[in-house]
Amino acid sequence: xxxxxxxxxxxxxxxxxxxxxxxxxxxxxxxxxxxxxxxxxxxxxxxxxxxxxxxxxxxxxxxxxxxxxxxxxxxxxxxxxxxxxxxxxxxxxxxxxxxxxxxxxxxxxxxxxxxxxxxxxxxxxxxxxxxxxxxxxxxxxxxxxxxxxxxxxxxxxxxxxxxxxxxxxxxxxxxxxxxxxxxxxxxxxxxxxxxxxxxxxxxxxxxxxxxxxxxxxxxxxxxxxxxxxxxxxxxxxxxxxxxxxxxxxxxxxxxxxxxxxxxxxxxxxxxxxxxxxxxxxxxxxxxxxxxxxxxxxxxxxxxxxxxxxxxxxxxxxxxxxxxxxxxxxxxxxxxxxxxxxxxxxxxxxxxxxxxxxxxxxxxxxxxxxxxxxxxxxxxxxxxxxx
Amino acid sequence: xxxxxxxxxxxxxxxxxxxxxxxxxxxxxxxxxxxxxxxxxxxxxxxxxxxxxxxxxxxxxxxxxxxxxxxxxxxxxxxxxxxxxxxxxxxxxxxxxxxxxxxxxxxxxxxxxxxxxxxxxxxxxxxxxxxxxxxxxxxxxxxxxxxxxxxxxxxxxxxxxxxxxxxxxxxxxxxxxxxxxxxxxxxxxxxxxxxxxxxxxxxxxxxxxxxxxxxxxxxxxxxxxxxxxxxxxxxxxxxxxxxxxxxxxxxxxxxxxxxxxxxxxxxxxxxxxxxxxxxxxxxxxxxxxxxxxxxxxxxxxxxxx
Numbered sequence: 001x002x003x004x005x006x007x008x009x010x011x012x013x014x015x016x017x018x019x020x021x022x023x024x025x026x027x028x029x030x031x032x033x034x035x036x037x038x039x040x041x042x043x044x045x046x047x048x049x050x051x052x053x054x055x056x057x058x059x060x061x062x063x064x065x066x067x068x069x070x071x072x073x074x075x076x077x078x079x080x081x082x083x084x085x086x087x088x089x090x091x092x093x094x095x096x097x098x099x100x101x102x103x104x105x106x107x108x109x110x111x112x113x114x115x116x117x118x119x120x121x122x123x124x125x126x127x128x129x130x131x132x133x134x135x136x137x138x139x140x141x142x143x144x145x146x147x148x149x150x151x152x153x154x155x156x157x158x159x160x161x162x163x164x165x166x167x168x169x170x171x172x173x174x175x176x177x178x179x180x181x182x183x184x185x186x187x188x189x190x191x192x193x194x195x196x197x198x199x200x201x202x203x204x205x206x207x208x209x210x211x212x213x214x215x216x217x218x219x220x221x222x223x224x225x226x227x228x229x230x231x232x233x234x235x236x237x238x239x240x241x242x243x244x245x246x247x248x249x250x251x252x253x254x255x256x257x258x259x260x261x262x263x264x265x266x267x268x269x270x271x272x273x274x275x276x277x278x279x280x281x282x283x284x285x286x287x288x289x290x291x292x293x294x295x296x297x298x299x300x301x302x303x304x305x306x307x308x309x310x311x312x313x314x315x316x317x318x319x320x321x322x323x324x325x326x327x328x329x330x331x332x333x334x335x336x337x338x339x340x341x342x343x344x345x346x347x348x349x350x351x352x353x354x355x356x357x358x359x360x361x362x363x364x365x366x367x368x369x370x371x372x373x374x375x376x377x378x379x380x381x382x383x384x385x386x
Numbered sequence: 387x388x389x390x391x392x393x394x395x396x397x398x399x400x401x402x403x404x405x406x407x408x409x410x411x412x413x414x415x416x417x418x419x420x421x422x423x424x425x426x427x428x429x430x431x432x433x434x435x436x437x438x439x440x441x442x443x444x445x446x447x448x449x450x451x452x453x454x455x456x457x458x459x460x461x462x463x464x465x466x467x468x469x470x471x472x473x474x475x476x477x478x479x480x481x482x483x484x485x486x487x488x489x490x491x492x493x494x495x496x497x498x499x500x501x502x503x504x505x506x507x508x509x510x511x512x513x514x515x516x517x518x519x520x521x522x523x524x525x526x527x528x529x530x531x532x533x534x535x536x537x538x539x540x541x542x543x544x545x546x547x548x549x550x551x552x553x554x555x556x557x558x559x560x561x562x563x564x565x566x567x568x569x570x571x572x573x574x575x576x577x578x579x580x581x582x583x584x585x586x587x588x589x590x591x592x593x594x595x596x597x598x599x600x601x602x603x604x605x606x607x608x609x610x611x612x613x614x615x616x617x618x619x620x621x622x623x624x625x626x627x628x629x630x631x632x633x634x635x636x637x638x639x640x641x642x643x644x645x646x647x648x649x650x651x652x653x654x655x656x657x658x659x660x661x662x663x664x665x666x667x668x669x670x671x672x673x674x675x676x677x678x679x680x681x682x683x684x685x686x687x688x689x690x691x
Contacts, residue, residue, distance in 0.1 A: 021471070021474045021475075022470055022471055022474060024463075024467060049474070050470055050473075052466075052467075052505070054463060054501055054505070055497060055498070055500065055501030055504070056497060056498075056501070058460065058463070058497075058498070059460070059462075059463035059497075059498050059502075062456070062457075062459075062460035062461075062463030062464045062467065062498065063463045063464070063466055063467035063470070065460070065464050066431070066454075066456075066463065066465060066466060066467025066468035066469070066470070067467040067468065067470055067474075068467075068471070069454050069464075069468055069471070070429075070467075070469075070470075070471025070472045070474075070475060070477075071471060071475055072470070072471035072474050074467075074471070089457060089460060092457055092460075191475075192475060192476060193475060193476075194471070194472050194475035194476065194477045194480070196429045196452050196454070196468070196472070196480070197427065197428065197429050197451070197480060201426075201449070201450055201451050201452045201453070202447075202452050202453070203441055203442055203445075203449070203452075203453045203455075204452075204453065204454045204455060205454065205455040205456070206441060206442060206443060206444035206445075206446075206447070206455055207438060207439055207442075207443045207444065207455075208443060208444045209443070212444060
């Protein structure tokens with residue numbers, strides 16, 4: 001069914017279709033319309049799970065840790081300061097191998113107060129052990145929440161579905177809303193049996209030694225490494241059920257490209273729509289849309305670039321690790337160098353949640369044409385192109 | 387009353403020997419009584435506290451009921467979510483009980499506790515109060531009494547703040563059931579747990595729990611200190627029903643002077659006469675208030691017949 005939905009509404013619909021059993025949340029801009037949509041569905045009885053509003057993001061994630069420990073399919077959503085407030089529990093959920101799914105709507109973290117879609121909130125949680133997806137369209141938000149439950153429950157790694165505040169959370173797009181039977185075919189309904197109390201009593205998440213901890217860390221790392229392969233397999237079943245594609249790394253115009261822009265989230269959609277024009281005016285520009293960030297699909301990224309004429313990669317980072325640079329750029333540079341990529345990885349930075357316009361892109365590309373390889377001392381700041 | 391204690395103790399033992407509690411730990415006895423009263427259809431959530439260690443280093447376990455550990459401030463919300471999950475999955479009868487120390491209740495856990503109480507989550511919250519951060523070696527909490535030494539309030543300055551009145555904070559949430567208890571009165575403790583098991587909604591226990599290494603008391607004195615805390619009226623045995631009905635369970639026939647209680651503990655060794663007088667005056671005022679707010683409750687009438 002074709003529907004006109006905002007990004008937040010699409011996420012709420014996905015939660016309903018995924019037959020989530022427990023939702024616990026705390027409101028924060030720009031996530032609020034997501035939990036308001038769920039609350040409305042819950043009040044009308046169309047969302048059959050439990051919906052619990054708690055007194056903080058900290059308790060929202062704690063609540064889900066409890067619910068998932070009992071065996072319930074569980075979901076929350078947050079943003080910015082709210083996500084930061086959950087930090088300790090994100091580690092805990094991953095360590096406990098709880099298959100939680102959450103949405104994070106990107107928003108800058110203060111000080112000072114700022115509501116714009118900087119990615120620093122979710123990237124600050126990079127090392128908590130969660131799978132991270134960055135979405136670029138409303139359809140993709142709905143699809144990714146469904147995929148996230150499948151992946152989380154298969155690997156027992158919690159999954160974070162991320163998209164840009166306002167630019168996607170509040171933008172309405174027409175999407176294909178699947179019916180319940182199709183979703184059930186792709187994502188089996190959650191189990192009905194409680195996990196606790198166990199027939200033989202258990203002592204879950206107790207104090208352990210470093211030997212136990214290192215074994216657990218290694219097994220989590222291994223489980224993470226299986227995710228790209230699992231997603232690769234899912235492409236087929238997703239296509240079969242929903243008659244559209246789901247990919248974690250998408251490329252446009254690589255065959256002819258000498259320069260490739262790599263972007264995640266809404267800016268990738270901007271680049272994609274500007275690509276024909278950019279190619280006409282500046283020539284030989286391609287795009288790679290990075291959708292999966294954790295685990296980092298380094299080998300898959302290199303495979304896309306292998307045997308192409310790409311000499312220059314420009315990474316669009318709407319985030320900043322002060323003193324180092326854009327976070328995506330660091331990861332991409334490190335992964336590509338490891339695989340032997342010979343070209344340059346340059347930085348185009350939109351920290352603070354700067355909106356990217358096609359005009360800025362064009363000015364940016366003109367700038368990068370002037371930079372001789374290896375001479376970029378610091379990122380090109382989007383703020384200088386306004 | 388003696389006959390009743392024995393009948394309670396005939397219930398299944400749920401605490402294994404070989405646990406890692408210190409000698410004379412009142413918290414371990416508290417949980418021993420509680421665990422066997424609760425029985426098998428229980429999940430015990432333990433937030434960071436001495437009991438994170440006592441429950442056993444993985445893969446060992448000291449308790450014969452299912453335990454889920456959780457981060458320090460998260461206890462009330464984890465337990466609430468666990469209960470909700472069990473309800474969703476068709477096990478609404480399974481009891482979810484949270485075990486927290488005074489830090490996880492009075493300090494870092496207070497926000498989550500308040501939230502769970504306000505939502506009237508269907509859990510039993512048990513605070514065993516040893517009046518400081520004992521697992522990390524006796525740093526002050528907001529449950530540390532006035533004039534007590536701690537490693538973060540060393541002598542001669544000692545702790546300048548009065549102990550937070552957690553029972554009245556919880557009473558202000560108008561939860562269905564609040565009780566205080568100590569291991570010096572095991573029948574009272576067990577009867578209150580049983581009573582709580584029959585009630586739905588948020589139930590809160592404040593359990594006085596001497597800690598020999600932290601308090602500088604002898605390990606065989608923990609039960610005596612617990613009894614003295616009640617006999618001095620520093621720690622009244624009481625219940626609050628629905629946040630409004632205050633019940634004093636035990637009126638000592640003779641009041642023990644608070645000085646006798648303080649003298650047995652190294653943490654009060656730098657106490658001056660002025661301090662003792664102030665502590666005595668404070669507890670008299672508190673007792674006065676409680677007597678006016680409450681009605682006397684006789685065990686014989688309801689619990690033990």
